Amino acid sequence: MHCNLSAIAKEESRTIDIYMLLNTEILKKDSSSVIQFTAHASIKADPALRVVEIASGNPEEMTVVFEALHNLEPRGYVVGWIIAISxxxxxxxxxLLAVLLWKLGFFRRRYKEIIEAEKNRKENEDSWDWAQKNQ
Structure with a gap:
């Protein structure tokens, strides 16, 4: 692609925008989730235009690299590992919680203590007499 620019005043700049359309069906067939696109551009000044200087810091050739993130869904085995580990x-x-509660006595049954307390109460009721019989 060639872009011919008209005369540019001093300290003036121009921007060239390039748009790229991607076929997502082709991208879906690829197994990677990141694809890098590289665009090379170069500038040539026509000597007939009497260009004195090309701005320093801006090279005459430039490479632009950008990435397309097209498939951010995790793979099936990744989902399986996440489920299994969780x-x-x-x-x-x-x-861990069950063992902790067991050690603290949360699940302990006090049947023996209740049965012995009932026996002691019945024995005390049978042996207790409000009136003395020998009077």
């Missing part, structure tokens, strides 16, 4: 971590947290 499931294992959840089970591990559940077991």
């Amino acid at each position: 499931l294992l971590v959840g089970i591990l947290i559940f077991l």
